[in-house]
Amino acid sequence: MTLNLDNAEVEIRESRLGSITGYCGTAGDLCRQSKSGNLGEQERSFSQCTSCSSVTAICQLSMIQDAAVVNHAPLGCAGDFCEFNFCNRSGQVKRGLRLKNANLISSNLREEEVIYGGAAKLEEAVREAKERFHPKVIFITASCASGIIGDDLQGLSEQLSEVLGLPVIPVFCEGFRSKVWATGFDAAFHAILSRVVKPARQKQPDLINVINFWGEDIFSDLFGKIGLKANYVVPFSTVDQLERLSEAAATVQVCSTLGTYLAAGLEQQFGVPEVKAPPPYGISGTDAWLRELGRIVGRVPQVEQLIADSRASIAPELDELRQTLKGRTVFISAGAVHGHSIICLLKELRLHVLGGCVWHHDQWFDNKDARADSLDHLISQYGDVDFGICNKQNFELVNLLNRLRPDLFIVRHHGMAVWGGKLGIPTFLIGDEHFGLGYQGLLNYGRKIADTLSNPALVKNLAEHTKLPYTNWWLNQEPYSFLRNRDTLSKGEHASASNFPKGGEQ
Ligand code: SF4
Structure with missing residues (x-):
């Protein structure tokens, strides 16, 4: 599959990955149906509220330490801001970073802007974000309201980039765009892949991109045992780190639901090999994952030793x-x-x-x-x-x-x-x-x-x-x-x- 990084908008998961949100049966049946191409969505005739793509996009982008996010939306869409701030601060503690709030602003669309357009409110919010946070990049995340009224985020971002002298990048993650909120991860990574990551200046043969959320730093120790270094993305990274994702020797992910798009995009666009293996949970998954990583980076004997030692010790x-x-x-x-x-x-x-x-x-x-x-x-x-x-x-x-x-x-x-x-x-x-x-x-x-x-x-x-x-x-x-x-x-x-x-x- 080829990702279209030239398009401003990410292709949603329903059409790209055949994703569904309703099913009842067994894992085996689900797997067989997926492989046979017969799996269809089982729609609900009744549904309670759930998460949205905008939230998942913001969850990744708001924790880039020297970027800012302007959510072009009514204030109600900012209901999760406090959670991102909590994750941001608790993650900073875990990773030994300076403690500070997430750089997040809402453009606060109201009834008037929904009728007459929200460009002025957006510009005001972007200027405020620059003034308040001095970011290296500003991401503008779309919402249902901005999508419905048809604000031209692409054009406005280009204008603001020129006027303010820093990259202002639109992220098309309107909640109604996809029933699968993980599409928001893809929208955020699409923006990073197409507008932030640069071609490698110098390859770093011991550097491994780790696509993750906000867990403890366990990879520094694990990779250190085989002479590798962990490059955690996207939460708690810096814009400079993201620009240089292309320099890594490989990309791993703790969960393909999160990282499928970024890992595949880095391989397709910048030649960084993705470790294609089961997730590293349980003994057989961890064995397979480490062996594939070892094969890619040319450290097979070290990995075999690590597997043997670790299995014996537990x-x-x-x-x-x-x-x-x-x-x-x-x-x-x-x-x-x-x-x-x-x-x-x-x-x-x-x-x-x-x-x-x-x-x-x-x-x-x-x-x-x-x-x-x-x-x-x-x-x-x-x-x-x-x-x-x-x-x-x-x-x-x-x-x-x-x-x-x-x-x-x-x-x-x-x-x-x-x-x-x-x-x-x-x-x-x-x-x-x-x-x-x-x-x-x-x-x-x-x-x-x-x-x-x-x-x-x-x-x-x-x-x-x-x-x-x-x-x-x-x-x-x-x-x-x-x-x-x-x-x-x-x-x-x-x-x-x-x-x-x-x-x-x-
Ligand atoms: S973007 Fe849409 S679905 Fe998401 S919080 Fe706002 S209104 Fe709700």
Whole structure:
């Protein structure tokens, strides 16, 4: 697949990656349907609110330390600014950076601008961002409102770049553009690839781009053991670092849901090889990922030594944790590839995974390489699992949890974690995506799970004093009842949510 970096706008995931947001069945069936080209979207006839592409674009761009973001939008779209600021500051602490707020401004579109156009408000906000933050680059992120009124972000950005003497770059990430909010990552990376990254001045054979969110710095130590250096992008990077992404020897990503576009674009446009392998979670995924990295950078013996040493060092405690956790039941909700990765890790720990639901599904990634198919890796290495796609539809999740009543609920996003507590289910929120990565990640997760399971008193107490907003009318229906076509799209081995036990009375 070739990315079109000449176009100002990114192609959305639905058309580029065949992405869907509704499905109920098994991981194996989903994987088979993706490979056969028969997978179709299962639309919902009812849906609660969810995230949007604008938010995911801003989440990446607002943490570039010397850039600024102007969100050309009504103030309501800035509802997540405080979260980005929190992530920015907590990440700065983890990475040992100077503590400061994210450089974020809203153009605050109101009714008047929606009628007469928002160019003046946008210019005012961009000038304010320059004055206040002295950034090297200003990104303008679009919103539903700016898209609907048709403000010419491309033309306005070019004019402002000239007048202000710095790059002003539009990012086309209107919320209505795509049902898959991960398209916003692509929109942000499209802007970086097409307007920020420069051709390599000098290649750095030991430098590895790491596409990630805001986890602990574990790669400096891991890569240091094989003579490599980690170049974390995009959060907490600088504009200079981004300009020189082309100089790296390879690109890795902690999650292809996040990094598919940037990794593929760096390879296509600047010749930086992407490590095409399963995600580095669980032993077999980490082995394969490290071996592919070692092959690309010419460090095969060092990588083999690292694998042997690491596996030997975790073996005794891993055995103990497996004995402790064996057979305990777990349900997981997370972004697509991170969800696949964590299921691998849980199965490696011998937990019984009752099922998972992820926020969307990409039928393939931009590299179109089978080795990077994380869902296929999960099934081939660890077996099948009941699986759904629920784009943060809390009503479906609560129904599922209420039926399954797992010993543990693991969830990636805090807005959904509260439901585990309200149902009296010990819940573990995955804040740091690096926590479970690599060989050490198995031990980290095993210890955390053992700890979480050891004392459920708090959540039991919470559940006793909580009245759910959902009635029996809903809890006694199948969790994915509102998916249209779910019986007609695939009759084959498609599991039905009716396989789940009936919901309990509330
Ligand atoms: S861009 Fe659209 S979907 Fe996103 S927060 Fe604003 S109005 Fe909502």
